[in-house]
Amino acid sequence: xPEVTQTPSHQVTQMGQEVILRCVPxxxxxxxxxxxxxxxxxxxxxxxxxxxxxxxxxxxxxxQFSVERPDGSNFTLKIRSTKLEDSAMYFxxxxxxxxxxxxxxxxxxxxxxVL
Amino acid sequence: xxxxxQSPQFLSIQEGENLTVYCNSSSVFSSLQWYRQEPxxxxxxxxxxxxxxxxxxxxxxTFQFGDARKDSSLHITAAQPGDTGxxxxxxxxxxxxxxxxxxxxxxxxx
Numbered sequence: 001x002p003e004v005t006q007t008p009s010h011q012v013t014q015m016g017q018e019v020i021l022r023c024v025p026x027x028x029x030x031x032x033x034x035x036x037x038x039x040x041x042x043x044x045x046x047x048x049x050x051x052x053x054x055x056x057x058x059x060x061x062x063x064q065f066s067v068e069r070p071d072g073s074n075f076t077l078k079i080r081s082t083k084l085e086d087s088a089m090y091f092x093x094x095x096x097x098x099x100x101x102x103x104x105x106x107x108x109x110x111x112x113x114v115l
Numbered sequence: 116x117x118x119x120x121q122s123p124q125f126l127s128i129q130e131g132e133n134l135t136v137y138c139n140s141s142s143v144f145s146s147l148q149w150y151r152q153e154p155x156x157x158x159x160x161x162x163x164x165x166x167x168x169x170x171x172x173x174x175x176x177t178f179q180f181g182d183a184r185k186d187s188s189l190h191i192t193a194a195q196p197g198d199t200g201x202x203x204x205x206x207x208x209x210x211x212x213x214x215x216x217x218x219x220x221x222x223x224x225x
Contacts (some may be wrong), residue, residue, distance in 0.1 A: 004157075043158065043203065043215040050166045056212045091157045100207025101165050103180060107158030 002090075002109035006092050007063040012113045013082055020075045021110045023092030029105075031098035032075045034067065036060070038088040049075065052100055082114045116203045118142070119206055119216035127222040128194055136189045136219045138204035145216075146207040147180050151200045152218075158203055194223045 007026045013019050025032050029060040034046040047057040049067050064080045075094075079086055089111050119140045128134055138147070146165045149160035162171050164180035164187065171178045175198075177190040187204055204216040 033211075036214075042217050043205075045212050045214065048211050058212070076223070093157075095211070098211040100144075100209065100211060101163060102211075103160050103163065104213070106150075106159070109155070109157050 002105075004092055004094055004105050004108040005091075007111050008110060010113070011109065012109045012115065015084055015114055016081050019079050019082055020111065021079075021092075021112070022091050023077070023094075024073050024076045025075055025092065025094030026096075026105055027073070029094035029096050031055075031095045031102075032067075032069070033093040033095075033104060034077045035091040035093065035106075036088040037084075037091065043091065044079070048098070051101055055098065071107075079112075084114050085114055087114045119204055119214055121202075121204060121216040121219050123219060124217065125220050125222075127224065130196060130223055131193050132220060134191050134194060134221070136191075136202055136221070138187045138189075138216050140185050143182070143184050144206035145209055147184070148205045148213070149178055149187070149189055150205060151199055151202040152203055158205075190211065191221075194221075196223045196225050199223050202210050202222070 007022045010073040030050045045058050047061045048055045056086050066078045079095045091109045092107045095102045097106045122137045148163045149161045150187045162178045167182045167184045169180045175192045179188050202219045205213040
């Protein structure tokens with residue numbers, strides 16, 4: 001069964017460093033998403049991406065964040081200058097169609113630890 | 116921001132008991148999804164409900180969307196230890212952004 005994959009599973013970085021989290025969405029899906037989940041808190045929407053551009057983003061997704069689809073398979077989230085409060089699980093998801101009735105398939109997540 | 120509150124936050128029951136988890140909001144959603152999340156993994160979709168009053172069943176799990184599409188419930192009959200996990204509801208709007216609830220952590224004791 002097709003699945004969303006994410007790398008690395010765990011990333012440790014120093015505050016102020018740049019990190020790139022990678023995702024490989026399901027191959028025939030057109031819509032891609034990033035969510036984060038701070039330990040003990042709820043899953044929060046960051047951004048959705050379609051046709052090589054951001055379609056929606058939340059208040060969390062400020063200028064330190066960017067997303068990119070550098071090739072036909074990868075979808076990346078870059079955090080330019082990490083802060084302690086960026087420590088969280090980051091989940092990538094993809095869907096075939098971009099409506100709220102469509103199923104979003106989540107990856108296993110990347111645990112980001114900022115020291 | 117559209118808030119979804121889940122209750123209870125934590126639930127510990129004996130195997131064989133029934134339980135209901137609630138997901139409430141003051142906002143109207145075009146769809147409501149229920150997920151289950153295991154530790155260290157991403158959420159896995161259980162069901163999507165889109166019509167006010169809709170009821171869907173998945174084996175021992177029954178999901179209902181409120182008539183006004185502001186709330187939902189998940190009822191589990193005869194809970195099993197394998198049902199243990201974090202249950203999340205998520206509301207979708209007319210775009211493709213989902214708002215997740217606060218989660219209910221269920222423990223079923225053998």
